[in-house]
Amino acid sequence: xxxxxxxxxxxxxxxGKPVYVYDDGKEVAFDAPGTVNTIARLNAEAKSHREGKEAxxxxxxxxxxxxxxxxxxxxxxxxxxxxxxxxxDAGEIDKVKEEISKAYKxxxxxxxxxxxxxxxxxxxxxxxxxxxxxxYIGEKLAIPxxxxxxKFGAAFKVEEGKTIAYDQHGQKIYxxxxxxxxxxxxxxxxxxxxxxxxxxxxxxxxxxxxSGAPNSGGNGGQxxxxxxxxxxxxxxxxxxxxxxxxxxxxxx
Numbered sequence: 001x002x003x004x005x006x007x008x009x010x011x012x013x014x015x016g017k018p019v020y021v022y023d024d025g026k027e028v029a030f031d032a033p034g035t036v037n038t039i040a041r042l043n044a045e046a047k048s049h050r051e052g053k054e055a056x057x058x059x060x061x062x063x064x065x066x067x068x069x070x071x072x073x074x075x076x077x078x079x080x081x082x083x084x085x086x087x088x089d090a091g092e093i094d095k096v097k098e099e100i101s102k103a104y105k106x107x108x109x110x111x112x113x114x115x116x117x118x119x120x121x122x123x124x125x126x127x128x129x130x131x132x133x134x135x136y137i138g139e140k141l142a143i144p145x146x147x148x149x150x151k152f153g154a155a156f157k158v159e160e161g162k163t164i165a166y167d168q169h170g171q172k173i174y175x176x177x178x179x180x181x182x183x184x185x186x187x188x189x190x191x192x193x194x195x196x197x198x199x200x201x202x203x204x205x206x207x208x209x210x211s212g213a214p215n216s217g218g219n220g221g222q223x224x225x226x227x228x229x230x231x232x233x234x235x236x237x238x239x240x241x242x243x244x245x246x247x248x249x250x251x252x
Contacts, residue, residue, distance in 0.1 A: 038180035
């Protein structure tokens, strides 16, 4: 990326921040203080990870010389059974364990079901609510939020209570205006729409004609898209809905 300059060669500022232009023409204001803070935070996280690794390596030194993990585990189980023999005959230990397992299996299944239900409710609130409240979807897209969610909803996940978007390559989508930070919902959905092959059919105010299609002409046709039947059939359901909802026409 490069600095954006005005006609006099001066750096263009936005809210006191220098504006940079990416290779794809996208302009963003570079937040230097925010970037410095992010770098400091990442350095602190790297230090924490390094210290954790060193602690784990220190703990593993206690097992130096043990090459057969399965044999070591079995030996520990034998010792545990020998201790338990003081209370229960060795031949009855497995039966006791089975009874305990049965007693708590129902409770575990119930807890698992509740956890799955809460996770689903959290997802619907975080993700579904974000789509319905999105300023970008309401102002920039020509289709309702539920259709946008049906197309792009799978790209969003809730991780550690935060909404995170992934691109078509499975990579997290990061903010262009806040380097090093995860993109917020509207910036992420904008990025996904920019990568969508049929974006011109779902964006508002993208012109009167489809790619390679003639103008509809006549009264009442101004501002409408006209595409061929082949082009229409090539659209996915969301693109078709957007074209029809916008009053677009299809020619044979």
